[in-house]
Amino acid sequence: MIPLERLRDSFEGVIPSVIATTGADGMPNISYLSHVHYVDETHVALSNQFFSKTATNVARNGLATVMVVDGYSGQQHVLDLVFERSEMEGEIFERVAVHLAILESRMTGIMTLRAVDIYRVEDCQAVPAANPLVEAEPLVLPDLMGKVARLTARMSDCSDPEALLDVTLEGLAECFGYHHSMVLVPDGERDGLTTIASRGYDQFGFGAEVPPGCGIIGVAAERRRNVRITDLSRGQRYIQAVRAMAGVEDATPIPLPALDKPLSQTALPLISRGRLVGVLFSESTERFTFRHRDEEALTVIAAHLATALSFLSEERERTEMGRREKTETSADEVWSLPAGRRIAVRFYPRDGSLFVDDDYLIRGVPGRLLLHFLEEYTRTGKQDFLNREIRRDRRLQLPDFKDNLETRLILLRRRLEEKAGPITLERADRGRQRLTLAGRPEIEIVED
Template sequence: MPNISYLSHVHYVDETHVALSNQFFSKTATNVARNGLATVMVVDGYSGEQHMLDLVFERSEMEGETFEQVEVHLAILESRLTGIMKLRAVDIYRVEDCRAVPAANPLVEPEPLHLPDLMGKVARLATQMSDCGDPETLLDVAIEGLGELFGYRHSMVLVPDGERSGLTTIASRGYGRFGFGAEVPLGRGIIGAAAERRRNVRITDLSRGQRYIQAVRAMAGIEDTTPIPLPALDKPLSQIALPFVARGRLVGVLFSESTERFAFRHRDEEALTVIAAHLATALSFLSDERERTETNQHEKAQVPTVEIANVPTGRRIAVRFYQRDGSLFVDDDYLIRGVPGRLLLHFLEDYARSGKQDFLNREIRRDRRLQLPDFKDNLETRLILLRRRLEEKSGPIMLQRVDRGRLRLTLAGPPEIAVIKD
């Protein structure tokens, strides 16, 4: 007996295959097992165009690339939908025919069959990124290029936090606030899922149904309890997150969103995948190159004599540091936590003890007093995060990069440091 089922996903595999999500397929599975034939109607959510696909069943997959691509989208909604969206398998079908279903009243004009190629813009941005000599400039050029060349005007980069198994925002563009230091737990929402699964996640329309609307804030990784809220659009309709991985190690996540539906298509994902891969390689290379340079300098030159600063006569700066999680407050205002918090405490204590203002990266790497986990891989990005967070706050403490591998601490007054050990 023929039957009809609604599907949550009809996933494009290649020019001759699609994958259907198998979640409730009792009767459908029986019919497919009997004759292997199916007809699927798909609707273009942008234009309203409909197409009929004549399919022939080939196989079911419960693991592998296609399964994980579909499963990760459902996993984002899983916590909100009490388990009903759990994927059992993806069924791979060969497409025998694809024909349009004429619409009596088309919603909009259909898109041209061949959209403009984005690879030229990818090449331009990759060339600009290749000219960057340090990680901070690289991140800024990449984010700005996404807006100027591609029109992706709301983007951010997050990097792994080795202490809390999450991600921390280090660069952003297009938002009312930068949100440097905002955190996303691993596996939470589209950003955390992309990091945990190490695969791209692209959502083209967040407006379908009330349950999707309710999940928007979770998908963006926003939590009211976080000390630094994540930058986010109020009503995003399209989102994409791409992890960038180098030599098997997660380097970060590139995230972009839009108030338009279907802002990110297959071609956008392909272009962003190339950019994310370039970011991963470039960030790893620049960090390794910086460390090699610092090591050679350390062996060829003596450490410069510490200059004692004139202590400012301005107001005193109250600094409170909690050892439990590395949280640091300045004048009762939360600043940062984790590795960046410990770094700033280290700088302030040295300043209070000896008046030291200049700090070299190679000295920081070798200072055992810090006792920081996975320090070698995180130093460069943590210093960028700390400097940007201080700039964003525009408070009495600033950390400036005076030249390659050297930072300078400036204060509006003497610090009063309280370390809380509870």
């Protein structure tokens, strides 16, 4: 029997599998399967969505034969299966459900998973090709753990979250060849995700949002599970689902960075102490960029990134709360706005959306933060803001638990830098933000 571990590329669902069963009268029945899932060295899982005849035959004798095809090499193998049990919850069920959720995308629920059937593999044999091509040498893939060690060592040297994000994405490109990647963090208000860092795209897309449960990124966050698709070329619905996920067809204020024709993608939830702190996403124009070994390597990197982000943010908060610094400008001082160009600022309290010179900038907590800075500036001339003071201001409506202020400020700074407008926000030093304006802001609050 050929070890199933050698057939991992045959369980990617790139090429449909075939399942054969036999009825009580000895009549064979053949159906197609979208996916056969690897469980362990002696078991596979099939989603319980068969045609009624296949289900009836399996219920009668518990036997089935499945042919799987390696989407990378084209090699075929036949598996003799014996039914063991059905599962409607648990690790294997969730893994299969995540896969179907990605394929279903915005369809009508026809692919909702009812159960997962677990089969014991009694035998696994290769199917000889009728007209074999020239014998190819077995593909030997290099080990990635050395690259993981080098990148995580770089990440460990970072002393602030912003540098950590940049080093991580740069390392994915330099060490692994993953040239199109991004990190998204929970927005804290709408249960979705917001892009805080990206690399390899024509536009950075800082502030671009992904709704909860939408596409590969939203599903990875919602289910808190790795999602990996090795070949998106199988059918137009895959491409449509990816483009819908990426916001290419949506009238979103800030489009999510996306390749025009991605052929492989992966998304990994960033979990720290049971809390979702973000999602690491990468995609490629090549098939099979993200194989099982890549997922294993990225899992280690994602875990390191999640822990480091949480630690650095909390360490900075502890440092800031221990300081006793004075602000430069007192509210009692006489202040008048300097002359200069008019900067039109429009703010919508309903969702925290903020526009500068009629151009959409950001919404949510980052939008309220910038409004706060601008109002303080127009009232007192204050330009330096301490993080510890920001956290105490209940008007900003920061979430009570783990406000992630540092990531919101990173997002705001990067969005302002990307827009290259008349307002900039810089980190003057640790725990201090400095507002700079090329003009005088005129703020309009729009209640709707």
